Amino acid sequence: MWTESLPFAKRFAHMTKQDKLSNSFRNQPDERGHFGQFGGRYVAETLMPLILDLEKHYRAAQADPAFAEEFDDLLEHYVGRPSPLYFAERLTEHVRKDAPEGKGAQIWFKRDELNHTGAHKINNCIGQILLAKRMGKTRIIAETGAGQHGVATATVCARFGLPCVIYMGATDIERQKPNIFRMRLLGAEVVPVTSGSATLKDAMNDALRDWVANVHDTFYIIGTAAGPHPYPELVRDFQSVIGREAREQMLARTGRLPDMLVAAIGGGSNAIGLFHPFLDDPDVEMLGIEAAGHGLEKEHAASLAGGKPGILHGNKTYLLQDEDGQIDEAHSISAGLDYPGIGPEHSWLKESGRVRYDSVTDTEALEGFQLLCSTEGIIPALEPSHAIAAVAREAVKMDRDQIILANLCGRGDKDIFTVAEALGTEI
Amino acid sequence: MTRLSNAFPTDRAALVAFVTGGDPTAADTGAILDALVEGGADIIELGMPFTDPMADGPAIQAANIRSLSTGTKTADILNIANAFRERHPTVPLVLMGYANPMTIRGADWFADACVKAGVDGVICVDIPVEEDDSLGDSLRAKDVAVIRLATPTTDAERLPEILNNASGFLYYVSVAGITGLQQAAQASIEEAVARLKAGTDLPVAVGFGVRTPEQAADIARVADGVVVGSAIVEIIAEHGAAAAPHVKDYVKSLSDAIRSAR
Numbered sequence: 001m002w003t004e005s006l007p008f009a010k011r012f013a014h015m016t017k018q019d020k021l022s023n024s025f026r027n028q029p030d031e032r033g034h035f036g037q038f039g040g041r042y043v044a045e046t047l048m049p050l051i052l053d054l055e056k057h058y059r060a061a062q063a064d065p066a067f068a069e070e071f072d073d074l075l076e077h078y079v080g081r082p083s084p085l086y087f088a089e090r091l092t093e094h095v096r097k098d099a100p101e102g103k104g105a106q107i108w109f110k111r112d113e114l115n116h117t118g119a120h121k122i123n124n125c126i127g128q129i130l131l132a133k134r135m136g137k138t139r140i141i142a143e144t145g146a147g148q149h150g151v152a153t154a155t156v157c158a159r160f161g162l163p164c165v166i167y168m169g170a171t172d173i174e175r176q177k178p179n180i181f182r183m184r185l186l187g188a189e190v191v192p193v194t195s196g197s198a199t200l201k202d203a204m205n206d207a208l209r210d211w212v213a214n215v216h217d218t219f220y221i222i223g224t225a226a227g228p229h230p231y232p233e234l235v236r237d238f239q240s241v242i243g244r245e246a247r248e249q250m251l252a253r254t255g256r257l258p259d260m261l262v263a264a265i266g267g268g269s270n271a272i273g274l275f276h277p278f279l280d281d282p283d284v285e286m287l288g289i290e291a292a293g294h295g296l297e298k299e300h301a302a303s304l305a306g307g308k309p310g311i312l313h314g315n316k317t318y319l320l321q322d323e324d325g326q327i328d329e330a331h332s333i334s335a336g337l338d339y340p341g342i343g344p345e346h347s348w349l350k351e352s353g354r355v356r357y358d359s360v361t362d363t364e365a366l367e368g369f370q371l372l373c374s375t376e377g378i379i380p381a382l383e384p385s386h387a388i389a390a391v392a393r394e395a396v397k398m399d400r401d402q403i404i405l406a407n408l409c410g411r412g413d414k415d416i417f418t419v420a421e422a423l424g425t426e427i
Numbered sequence: 428m429t430r431l432s433n434a435f436p437t438d439r440a441a442l443v444a445f446v447t448g449g450d451p452t453a454a455d456t457g458a459i460l461d462a463l464v465e466g467g468a469d470i471i472e473l474g475m476p477f478t479d480p481m482a483d484g485p486a487i488q489a490a491n492i493r494s495l496s497t498g499t500k501t502a503d504i505l506n507i508a509n510a511f512r513e514r515h516p517t518v519p520l521v522l523m524g525y526a527n528p529m530t531i532r533g534a535d536w537f538a539d540a541c542v543k544a545g546v547d548g549v550i551c552v553d554i555p556v557e558e559d560d561s562l563g564d565s566l567r568a569k570d571v572a573v574i575r576l577a578t579p580t581t582d583a584e585r586l587p588e589i590l591n592n593a594s595g596f597l598y599y600v601s602v603a604g605i606t607g608l609q610q611a612a613q614a615s616i617e618e619a620v621a622r623l624k625a626g627t628d629l630p631v632a633v634g635f636g637v638r639t640p641e642q643a644a645d646i647a648r649v650a651d652g653v654v655v656g657s658a659i660v661e662i663i664a665e666h667g668a669a670a671a672p673h674v675k676d677y678v679k680s681l682s683d684a685i686r687s688a689r
Contacts, residue, residue, distance in 0.1 A: 032557065040557070042554060042555075043553055044555075045578045046482075048555045048556075196478065205481040208482075209482075209605045212605060213604035216603075310527045310531055311525075311526040312527060313481070323531070324501045325529075325530070326477065326495060327479050
């Protein structure tokens with residue numbers, strides 16, 4: 001397997017020769033956790049010693065072959081990795097029907113929706129619970145939006161026998177009921193958050209409030225590549241398994257690299273996981289898709305398109321906010337993208353120009369959802385449905401011999417009620 | 428900053444009183460601040476409301492929401508501070524809040540605004556020393572005190588880093604947690620204050636969870652200042668625009684207790 005020849009530290013840190021080049025896009029963050037002007041550690045003093053301790057333990061874990069071995073073993077035998085790389089033949093044909101002569105790129109998917117628990121979130125949770133164990137923590141907390149990270153966290157807590165408290169916005173609980181039941185089946189306590197907009201950002205506030213009051217025994221498993229350093233880095237490192245596998249699989253199957261990568265972005269963990277291993281491949285274009293909700297002129301969740309840099313939840317990054325720095329409420333049909341910020345590395349990749357960012361509306365995402373159902377027999381989550389809509393849009397502009405690869409970061413079972421409602425159907 | 432250094436009497440502890448600016452409306456805050464002074468507060472902590480106050484408990488979260496929902500803007504907070512300065516030329520006032528509203532227009536802009544409004548110091552909850560350059564340099568350049576927080580998790584190794592470039596006073600957050608909920612054991616406060624005072628000449632004020640005159644007096648026996656916030660904010664929640672006399676009575680009970688503590 002691909003893992004055998006590579007020591008963990010070399011996979012997870014920025015340590016290859018090429019990465020040390022000053023022109024590498026893979027040598028972030030700096031030692032203070034900054035990605036250019038973004039990132040950092042904007043937390044209350046109570047949490048600061050804990051954040052520093054987490055970083056110390058993470059560095060030790062990176063250097064420890066036993067940590068790598070356990071992580072790899074769990075990903076292979078518990079999560080079901082590597083996930084397949086799939087050529088979506090009928091979707092490709094469908095897109096080519098409407099494409100100009102000679103246009104219509106081959107569409108491929110990285111099938112992270114086939115992971116145990118049905119999304120990419122589990123990759124990160126495995127890594128973080130192993131860290132929690134190393135640090136001797138005995139209680140786990142997490143925030144969740146769509147419930148996928150909550151389910152993944154509850155899953156690893158059950159697997160390792162640790163008590164688990166999940167903070168979830170009351171609004172999100174309403175639209176993700178199946179996931180609430182899953183978390184409870186797995187033994188987690190789900191705490192409804194009613195403050196603010198009662199969505200993901202408020203769940204994160206309450207998780208931070210819990211953490212600050214329980215620093216002595218509690219590990220906070222953050223679900224996306226955001227928050228105070230070292231979270232954006234370590235979440236990226238754990239999720240980079242997506243891109244490393246995809247790169248290797250694509251080379252093995254086609255003998256070349258893809259021309260374009262596409263991934264949906266809320267906080268951006270599946271996108272950074274896919275993109276990061278390709279960042280220094282200059283011929284691979286990358287496209288991150290934010291949620292445009294009702295439209296960029298109305299309510300949306302596209303922080304890069306409609307926000308500006310600010311400080312929230314431990315990091316500096318693009319945020320939806322007003323002129324006084326008050327945080328705006330985000331909107332997306334997808335609870336997992338419904339967040340007014342974005343991981344700091346994406347803010348940096350946008351400003352550096354390495355990754356292009358665009359957005360897809362609720363309506364377009366619903367079309368993408370149905371398109372994948374009908375052409376490929378795959379029911380995607382609403383989050384990657386945004387990526388699918390963008391893939392259809394981009395593929396018609398690309399040549400037929402080009403390859404576009406999107407991350408199918410979650411399956412849609414949890415979303416069928418939301419989709420039914422949006423389509424005016426009763427289940 | 429001189430106002431701040433003069434605010435800690437040598438023979439008793441100072442009373443530091445917190446309210447959220449614009450709660451329940453920006454028009455009501457002036458009278459409430461006056462009530463704090465009349466009740467005997469030595470230092471005013473004016474909270475800048477924020478949509479996501481993640482270090483605060485339910486009482487101050489609700490105050491932030493009340494303030495913002497009645498349309499309080501940063502300009503209103505600065506106007507409240509400026510008007511207070513005109514009415515009370517000698518009473519120190521510090522702004523307390525979160526990084527984003529303070530830095531959104533740039534740190535230099537905020538430091539200038541503080542000077543113009545007669546603000547003596549700033550407590551920013553989510554800018555630890557590691558990120559000091561995103562606000563601290565600008566404030567120090569304008570002689571606005573950068574008031575640092577120490578907590579039960581701040582160990583001996585870290586304390587000197589916090590004290591480096593700190594000014595005004597040192598705010599000891601006596602519980603690991605959010606505002607207004609738990610209270611620390613007196614013994615642990617005494618031990619912590621002794622440890623902090625061994626490391627600095629700055630006055631040490633103790634807060635988080637202080638509610639009763641008895642608690643305030645206990646802390647006043649060992650610390651240079653006592654910070655009370657959530658308990659005052661709860662009175663404002665109960666009485667709204669008519670809160671000022673109730674706030675004054677409550678603050679006076681704290682002040683009396685502190686004045687007779689030693």
